[in-house]
Amino acid sequence: MKLTTLNNGAEYARNRTAQDLHGSKFDYSGIIFRISLLIGLGLGILILGAVLWDVIGDGTGYLFNRGWDFITGNASSRASSYGIFEGLRGTFWIGVFVIVFSFPLGIGAAIYLEEYARDTRLTRFIELNIRNLAGVPSVVYGVLGLAIFVRALDGFYPNSIEKHLGSTTAAAGSTLAILVLPIVIITAAEAIRAVPQSLREGGFGVGATKWEVIRHHVLPYAAPGIFTGTLLSLARALGEAAPLILVGGVLGSLGPKSSLFEIEQLGERFTAMPLMITQLAKKPAFIGDWNSATAGAILVLLVVVIFANLVAILLRNHYEKKRS
């Protein structure tokens, strides 16, 4: 700025203000932070993309060739005739157990902790422990399932083919239901905690009982969060392999084929999609089509999990729309 060209003080002041307002400092740390965030995001997407690319590349051709036979067939010693039905059936029943036992129990526990329990030391101790339980490695839950559902409740299911072994579908489902229970409780409790107190007061203010406030106002408002959390935990349960190995999942064919919905198989031995994938991946890649079969099985499991997530998103949107 050339002072000599200024002819009055007002113009000088104006120019001076303008000059002061021009930022002189370059926000290096901000830019670096932003770049590192982008790198992190990019790496995540890159890895996911690479896995998908690999699996889709290996598996789609195989899936198209096999068609429904791959879905409805039993495990076999040849890749060209391998079927994942037994795994799908096990995974289906595990999902049923999680939905039937973990969801009501977990959401109920969350309602109790948030709405009914007094804020005492005992309550806080319990909450802390639920959080810790959510972080316990899944293998440990496998040991728990082995001790309780396989050993202690051995022979509990009267139709058990091999009564001396409690490694049944029911034991596997119960183990995974227990595994996701803390996660269900935590996410549901977070969603309930996020319900504004003013909404509860509005309900009480017109003479609603505690249960009416919870049923009519708290739960509908918390529903999107509860559904998102619980269904994501379902997806997690469907993908677990380690606890199933400990509970005694079969890494081979189960023998004669029974239908998906037959309740008797709760007392029979089981396998599940993650176990089948483990087993398929261990087959020598250079013999037959095992590599493609593995990729095909992974694709099917991915579709199942994505479907669970999709339902979660749809339910969330539905209830979010309802509350606005």
Place this chain on the structure above:
Amino acid sequence: MNPEITDMKSTNNELSLHNDQKDKTLNRIFEVDDLNVYYDDFRAIRDITINVFANEITAFIGPSGCGKTTMLRSFNRMNDLIPSAKITGNLSYRGANLYDKKVDPVEVRRRIGMVFQKPNPFPKSIYDNVAYGPKIAGNVKKGKEMDNLVETSLKKAALWDEVKDRLKSSALGMSGGQQQRLCIARAIATNPDVVLMDEPCSALDPIATGKIEELMTQLKEEYTILIVTHNMQQAARVSDKTAFFSVEVEEESDSRTGILVEIGPTEKIFSNPEDIRTENYITGRFG
């Protein structure tokens, strides 16, 4: 359901017929006697003694932290929702002890409705907001009867003309002032005896505030209204009685307690208060 309170309610209906008798003891809606409210060890209000009369607007004014809201929320047992809250002294509603063991707070709140500081309509339709209270009370049939009740409640709240064409649309799509009038409609839909208002205009602009104030003066024909306000002009404009609360700081422990300085006809409180603290407050020399 407490039979005592039901009886009280029916007495009220008879009472309104004989209002011209001006029997002050019968006209007493609330009698508060030496009331103390504690949150754990903290005493929020101390030794409050107030009478509230039927079909009047009683305003509670005073600086922040003086316990006005705590006092207001004692009238419909809203403080019960805070686990640490404890109450001593006597608070009777039409002669019945509100804090008797047999009293059901749910029944109390059906008779003593509440409008909150921030408009808090339910995330439902306008219609469902108004219909909710009567619906859970179970004394109004769905359909025509409910439609009529929703309409009269919205009319009493001076909202009908603005919303009659969109009763099924979400209450959250309305302006703040409309939402607050909806909350008033929701409160009076249960046909209460008393309406408690906790700073109902603090989140509203002057035009919406004016509407609500006008509404209050109309509503007092049918209801007894208690209002907490930070706006002294508002108290002066709408209320019949004004209670001035203040904070007392104990020197040794630095604990703060809300006390009632004085209560009287609004005109007198604002023109010729008895206590110097009231005068200082209303002339803006304190608080």
